[in-house]
Amino acid sequence: MTGDTRRIGPFFSSLAGYRALWLASDAKAGLLLAAIALPEQFATARLAGLPPVAGLLAFAAGTLAFAAFGRHRLMSVGADSTIAPIIAGTLSALAVAGSAQYASFAAVLGVLVGVILMSSYRFHLGWVADLLSIPVTTGLLAGIACHIVVGQVPTVLGLQISPGSLPATAAAIAGQLGEAQMIPLIIAGCVLAITLLVQATDRQIPGPLIGLMASGVAVWWFGLKASGLDTLEDLAISPPSFSLAIPNLSDFATLLPLALVVSLLCMIQTSSVIQAFGGHDADPETVSRDFAAIGAGNVLAGLIGAFPVNSSPPRTGIVAEAGGLTQLSGLLAILVCGLVVAFGSTAFSYVPQAALSGVLLFVAIRIIRVATIRRIWRQSPVEAGLVFGSAALVVFLPIGVGVGLGIVLSLMHSLYTIARPNCRELFRVEGTTIWWADMPDARGERVPGVLAFSLAAPLNFLSTKFILGQLTRAIEGMPDPCKLVVLEGNSVVDIDFTGAELLRERIEMLRGSGITVALARLESVRAIRAARRTGLIESLGPDHVFRSVEEAVRALGPQ
Numbered sequence: 001m002t003g004d005t006r007r008i009g010p011f012f013s014s015l016a017g018y019r020a021l022w023l024a025s026d027a028k029a030g031l032l033l034a035a036i037a038l039p040e041q042f043a044t045a046r047l048a049g050l051p052p053v054a055g056l057l058a059f060a061a062g063t064l065a066f067a068a069f070g071r072h073r074l075m076s077v078g079a080d081s082t083i084a085p086i087i088a089g090t091l092s093a094l095a096v097a098g099s100a101q102y103a104s105f106a107a108v109l110g111v112l113v114g115v116i117l118m119s120s121y122r123f124h125l126g127w128v129a130d131l132l133s134i135p136v137t138t139g140l141l142a143g144i145a146c147h148i149v150v151g152q153v154p155t156v157l158g159l160q161i162s163p164g165s166l167p168a169t170a171a172a173i174a175g176q177l178g179e180a181q182m183i184p185l186i187i188a189g190c191v192l193a194i195t196l197l198v199q200a201t202d203r204q205i206p207g208p209l210i211g212l213m214a215s216g217v218a219v220w221w222f223g224l225k226a227s228g229l230d231t232l233e234d235l236a237i238s239p240p241s242f243s244l245a246i247p248n249l250s251d252f253a254t255l256l257p258l259a260l261v262v263s264l265l266c267m268i269q270t271s272s273v274i275q276a277f278g279g280h281d282a283d284p285e286t287v288s289r290d291f292a293a294i295g296a297g298n299v300l301a302g303l304i305g306a307f308p309v310n311s312s313p314p315r316t317g318i319v320a321e322a323g324g325l326t327q328l329s330g331l332l333a334i335l336v337c338g339l340v341v342a343f344g345s346t347a348f349s350y351v352p353q354a355a356l357s358g359v360l361l362f363v364a365i366r367i368i369r370v371a372t373i374r375r376i377w378r379q380s381p382v383e384a385g386l387v388f389g390s391a392a393l394v395v396f397l398p399i400g401v402g403v404g405l406g407i408v409l410s411l412m413h414s415l416y417t418i419a420r421p422n423c424r425e426l427f428r429v430e431g432t433t434i435w436w437a438d439m440p441d442a443r444g445e446r447v448p449g450v451l452a453f454s455l456a457a458p459l460n461f462l463s464t465k466f467i468l469g470q471l472t473r474a475i476e477g478m479p480d481p482c483k484l485v486v487l488e489g490n491s492v493v494d495i496d497f498t499g500a501e502l503l504r505e506r507i508e509m510l511r512g513s514g515i516t517v518a519l520a521r522l523e524s525v526r527a528i529r530a531a532r533r534t535g536l537i538e539s540l541g542p543d544h545v546f547r548s549v550e551e552a553v554r555a556l557g558p559q
Helices: 019-048 051-069 084-091 098-122 127-130 135-155 167-175 182-201 207-222 251-275 284-303 313-320 329-352 353-366 370-379 381-394 397-419 464-476 497-512 525-533 536-540 547-557
Strands: 424-427 449-452 484-488 516-520
Touching: 019 051, 019 084, 019 207, 019 313, 019 329, 019 353, 051 284, 051 329, 084 098, 084 207, 098 251, 098 284, 127 251, 127 397, 135 167, 135 182, 135 370, 135 381, 135 397, 167 381, 182 547, 207 329, 207 449, 251 313, 251 397, 251 484, 251 536, 313 329, 313 449, 329 381, 329 397, 353 449, 353 547, 370 381, 381 397, 449 464, 449 547, 464 484, 464 497, 484 547, 497 516, 516 547
Parallel strands: 449 484, 484 516
Antiparallel strands: 424 449
């Protein structure tokens, strides 16, 4: 094993140059990853509306495929609680959860997601991961957490409630509170408390596994199965019954938008994992390759009867904290999980469903980014509205629709920011040649008859009319008649045809009013080329283009 394994080429690249000294660290990380993954994958499979073994198959498929094709050495891939509720929310409208047809739809969805992610590598679509802003992503996760919590309350209280929308489920729970049972509530509460306590003490101790084991021992010791407590069945070693059937046109029309949403969330979460765990210097090609590796994991998961997989920030963090060095830690975790299933499958029949609900409640608490929400609220109250707005979309609408509209909300906010830039008048910092907008700690001075104006955004069809309107108001608000306008273009990274046409018309209008127009600090190579190509430089005149505002004022301003 000490020899150089670079002959492997593009496959198993994280094992290239593997050394025997690394084995102990990877083995420790693999054991801990298996201890964390077992209860988490069981719970996530249930969240997706599938049997527990489907969660283990998803973990095995995602981990194996990423180890084979991915570049990141530590990333853990498998069933993910972020996308599982979205999957269940849409598939439950097509088939009954737990049925063979439902499993087939989940498998087909996995293949579709895989094809989309692998296509993103082929067509260099990694930039799509930037479509969701942090406030919108934070709100969507909070909304998904609400779905997880409300969805688990019936099991926690021992109630029989038909699946439905979140508001309908909450109303049904409120109407049956008088029928709540104490035993499942105590079990779920204890599992949640154990997990939170262990998490706060040492993240390398598998709190969810300890909670599940303790609940199983309690069920066996007190004979709670005989009292009718709902528990897991013996864990089947064989894959769940399903057939990877080609969906009809109607089903495909439902699955494809869901696959696009899930793929986008996979790219966003994978990007965050890469950035958080040693990938700050990762080039776009490497990031796209990891997207494709997640895609391969989805295809494999679908082919073996599981459901879509995703990278996991918490599990990746566990591998990093445990000292894992390569993807061998994930491969060893698969082996450990397989041994547990092979030799201890009957023991799972003592694990109560309420214990899995306790694990899922912990997951819901973990994905609500309270610190991020507080920071957004404190630093940008307007964007805090995006957090609560996107969360409300997920809570009050079908979850797949809500996430899709959250993406639209993020794009609309981005377009609004571009279309309504913060254009401002610039002032010369006293005693310098620097022109600046906001100077709370320095005195700014005007040059009589001169307006220095920051364009503050690309000149395109979205923003130029607004920018020119701001320019007109700034000219009208000057204390003396305007003789020179210097347009500061440091923020102009591009100019489209519409922007150039509108600006040329305004230049001619200002000149007709006796106002000279100059352009300063147009630094973007792309914008300079566009300004020349569209004739904007010609309209201004080459002698009216300067490297700085001060240079323009000295050349063209009042002497």
